[in-house]
Amino acid sequence: MQHRGVTVWFTGLSGSGKTTISQALEKKLRAAGAKLEVLDGDIVRTNLTKGLGFSKEDRDENVRRIGFVSHLLTRNGVIVLVSAISPYRDVRDQVRQRIGDFVEVYANTPLEVCEERDVKGLYKKARSGEIKNFTGISDPYEEPLTPEVSCETANETVDESVNKVMAKLEELGYLSPAVV
Numbered sequence: 766m767q768h769r770g771v772t773v774w775f776t777g778l779s780g781s782g783k784t785t786i787s788q789a790l791e792k793k794l795r796a797a798g799a800k801l802e803v804l805d806g807d808i809v810r811t812n813l814t815k816g817l818g819f820s821k822e823d824r825d826e827n828v829r830r831i832g833f834v835s836h837l838l839t840r841n842g843v844i845v846l847v848s849a850i851s852p853y854r855d856v857r858d859q860v861r862q863r864i865g866d867f868v869e870v871y872a873n874t875p876l877e878v879c880e881e882r883d884v885k886g887l888y889k890k891a892r893s894g895e896i897k898n899f900t901g902i903s904d905p906y907e908e909p910l911t912p913e914v915s916c917e918t919a920n921e922t923v924d925e926s927v928n929k930v931m932a933k934l935e936e937l938g939y940l941s942p943a944v945v
Contacts, residue, residue, distance in 0.1 A: 767940075767941035768799055768800070768842075768844060768939055768940050768941065769842065769866065769938065769939050770838070770839040770840060770841060770842040770843050770844065770845075770866055771839060771844055771845070771866040771867070771868060771934065771937075771939040772832075772835040772836075772838075772839045772845040772847060772864050772866065772867050772868070773787075773790070773844065773845065773846050773847065773868045773870060773930065773934070774835075774847045774849075774851070774857070774860070774861075774867060774868065774869050774870065775787050775846070775847060775848040775849070775870045775872055776849065776850065776851045776857060776869065776870070776871055776872070776909060776912075777850070777871055777872030777873065777874060777906075777918075778850065778872075778874060778876060778879045778900060778901045778906055779850060779879060779883070779887055779888070779899075779900065779901070780874070780878075780879035780880070780882040780883050780884075780888070781872035781873070781874035781879055781918060782872045782874060782916065782918035782923070782926065783806075783848040783849075783850075783870075783872045784805055784807075784848045785918075785923055786870070786872065786916060786918070786923060786926045786927060786930070787803065787805070787846045787847075787848040788803075789923050789924070789926075789927045790846060790927050790930055790931070791803055791846055793927060793931065794844060799844050799940075800842060800843050800844065801843060801844040801845065801846060802838050802843050802844075802845050802846070803845075803846045803848075804831055804834060804835065804845060804846070804847045804848070804849070805847075805848045805849075806827075806831075806847075806848055806849035806850060806851075809827070809830075809831055809849070810827065813830055813831070813834065814826070814827045814830050814831075819897075819898045819899075819904075820898065821853065821904075824851075824852060824853065824856075825853060825856045827849070828849065828851045828853075828856045828857065828860060829856065829859070829860065831847055831849055831851075831860075832859070832860030832863055832864060833863075835847055835860070835864055836863050836864045839864055839865075839866050839867075844939070850900050850906070852900045852904065852905060852906045852907060853905075853907055854907040854908075854909065854910070857869065857909070866939070868913045868914065868930075868933060868934065868937065868939070869909050869912040869913055869914070870912060870913065870914040870915075870916060870930055871908065871909045871912040871914070871915045871916065872916050872918050872926075873908075873915045873916060873917050873918070874917075874918045874919050875919060876901050878918075878919045879901065887899065888901075888902065891903060913933050913937070914929050914930050914933045916929060916930070
């Protein structure tokens, strides 16, 4: 498989489909022989950014650290799939500037749908006040203004979303056309 290094940054509310789309894209790219790495927000918080809380400052630092690792991998020809809520637009833009080869994918899903999908019960806990500073409930989520890809996960299948991302990566020259 012919490809260039790029960070594909999935952003959106909890339960919006970021990880689901990223995992399906990972399978497709690995099957085609791509050199790639996956940085999922939940896994990164357990290992790379352990100890950070959920204040704006800590969330920004979490995104910066993920961005730093993504930058290193991307400049070495790796496709990096990042799946992280990353609620604040300004720090996402900082990471975009640092990495350069960056494709933002917005898992654009209504809050109500995210709450219906909530297998961990996080929204219920946030609404009851048990969880403080929960993105979309008691903390803001700043939608991307001009993402390269917007996946309407309430209205399209995972395959449709993956195909949108693949098509954009091909269009931008990150993947050879034979892959799609």
